[in-house]
Amino acid sequence: MTLHKRLLWLFGLVLMSLRLPAVEQVSFQAERVEGEGWAVQALDLQAGVTDSAQLRLQLAAEALRLREPDMKFRDIQLQCPAFSLFSGGGSRCEAATFSFAAPPWKTARGELSWHQAPAELQLRVDELRTGKGVLKGSLSRQGRHWQFQLELLKLALQPLLAWQLPQWEGGGTLGAEASGSLEEQGPWQLALKLEPDRLQFSDAEGLHVGEKLKGRVTADLSGKASFLRGSLKVAVHRGQLYFDPFFVEFDPKTPFSAEVAIEGEPERGRWKLRRFAGRYPKVFRFSGTGSTQNGTLEKLALEYSADSLERTYGLLLQPLLIGTALDALTVRGGAKGELQVEKGGLQRFLLHLEKVDLEDGQAHRFGFEGLAGRVIWAREGGTELSSLGWREGHLYRVKLGSLDARFLASGDRLEMKPFSLELLSGRLRLRDLHLSGLLGGSLRWQASASLEGVRLEKVSQALDWPPMQGELNADIPKVHYLDGRLQLDGELVVEVFGGRVVIEGLSVEDPFGVAPVLETSIRLENLDLAQVSQTFSFGRIEGSLEGYVHNLRLVGWELAAFEAELRSPPKDRRRHRISQKAIDNLTELGNGMAAGLSGTFLGMFKDFAYDRLQLSIRLKGDTAELDGAPGPKGGYYIVKGARLPRVDVMRAHQRGVYPSECQAPARGRHRTKSPRGLEGSALSTEADPFRRRCRGVKPC
């Protein structure tokens, strides 16, 4: 027996007693009345006849417990000033007042009326107040047809959240309108409008937070048997939302809106997204269809477009890229594309870029202008070629020419068709470029490459080196990238200064990191010193130069270590002459002071013959170790003179060890001053508070 039937049965008992003569007031108390799914404690039911011969009913109960839904009402009071009980069953009451306490509200009170007869019910709640919240509504039944209407104003959400979601904090108010109807064992309809205002919520970790949100949720749902169909619309006009790692601040001028039309069978856990769409004006929009099964996305087809990549990047991409080299981009332009998801995984991806400009905003390490293309990826059996290109770009200070590349992206791999681009007035050609790791794990790629006719003049400009003439040509059988390390197998051969500079074993670790580490070894073959000395304004030297730079290491593109030996070849065919200026500079390099030949009788000679040049430099940590050709008494020659007037540049003592920062000529950044003599000199560095100032230099 249902609760209301049981109560009416009790009313009947009470009213029967009222028909007895001279009885004007009847009361009924029960410690506990219990039925299927409900129980009342400390029931006090009183009925009486008013002066206007109306039947008055008064009901009080300490508690009412419902099993489904599990709810407990306390301190229940109901007073009906005009109660009627129909002989055929049913009752009627006008302007009843009631109050109760039920979680989450301490007290709710209001007015209601009802008219209940077999297969008929009219229930009207004129006002139910809890705090500042007001609820009005009605429920009616005609035979098997039920209908309801509900209006809610400014309901405080804090008690509701604390009751249902105790691990969440929150507040704000909720306004709502709802109406619906149903046929018993038949179809039903529900229209719902929710309007949260100043909505606040946060989970315990602060990973899902809303602040001062104002918006609207509308839903139209209908169902029949186990089938449900409907639509849901969400609009957010104001406030801030943080769903780790995404943050969005809503603007009333450009409210975010989304809608979904669904149908499904809840009992089977099967839902079909007939259409969904979202729009954030001037930022992005999306639409699509899909289906879910037991909470898993079974199928999804989505089309998207970003009107402003700048805002889309800030909103959706940058938060995902924090900690990578792509987390500080400045992007302009637009993009659109498609996604296809099946069996819980992405199956196909299409990105269409048009006139996109992209720049690394943190350190200008890379940038591209006029990016355009159509990038397609498929998880299995991808056969459609992608295209991607740019009008111009740069890698650090190296300018890149236009690019038009084609590639096939499928599954874990990307295979690039051979392409070339202009690089420093020459061309870079890449062949057999394979990239893997698209589906997770370490991203790796490898290719073979060649450089043709790269002008050293342009290289010098890009790297801020002294201007050099010559060409760089190289065939690199394999260049590969794995775990943040770029490695070149093979040699880069630079034809320069009438000879060759061969670069071997080049690798760059963390190329876009804060301190990229470049390691390589360089071999110098038969360079014409006349051309070298012209380029570096070192003073004219004629002859040949060979040697090596081993274990060269640049950190943050600055010298960290190397072992170099530069020398005249044993059977050099070029004439050996060295100018006064060059002797001065070499003396300064070896000893920290200039020779000052012009002040002596040797100043009459423009240049001098020499037998050989030899200089070794070993830079490690903050010390540089100099050496040269073996000389007398443990000393060494940097320049060993020949014929008269003979000039030698030599150290009379053993090898010298110097703080690396004081290697002014080698670094080309410092200059010497205040020479004090062979045994020591004071060298100054640029004023950098993070660098130790060079003190007096003493040979070890």
Place this chain on the structure above:
Amino acid sequence: MLKRSGWPLLSLLLSACVTINIYFPAAAAEEAARTIVRDVLKGDEAAPAQEPKEEQKEGSKGDEQSLLRRQLPGQPGVALLIAGHLLEWLVEPVQASQADININTPAISRLRKSMHNRQRELEPWYRKGAIGFNESGLVAIRDLKAVPLKERNRVKKLVADENRDRNALYREIARANGHPEWEEDIRKTFARIWVEEAPRGYWYRKGGSWKKK
């Protein structure tokens, strides 16, 4: 006498060499870490100070020398004592250069400058308890709720950038000193020094739980 003291002398020679090449110069590393940490945590208060290299050398020298001295007591014979002193004299310059931790390379300077400049942006979040030092010598998010929603991704990026610099710094100090294998020891040293040098009110994580200085 020479025969009797031959083996101990050889042992001493070997042990002296092993001591120099294997042990991580903890005292010098600590001093170097303290210098860097103080400079960084100073933020904009002052420019980073000059490295007290001489002090490092002295401190580290004493440390290494004491290793040698600890092996001398109980060894037989005056000859051995003299040999020990001779060895000490010979080895001393090498030890001094081995035990010093060089933090004066362009790369390390660049990293220090970057961290120093970032400190002024990180400082308020250290104070609010939003971020703190973790056991790996890095910065970790402690309480995201202490950061306004709008600032959260900026703070996350600051932390990511700082950690990128710190990881590179530990790696570079090890490499600049010719011992890449020291990276983990250097990291541990820094992890301890960050906490020791942290101003009052900063948070740090120890044994998995956060503590306030």
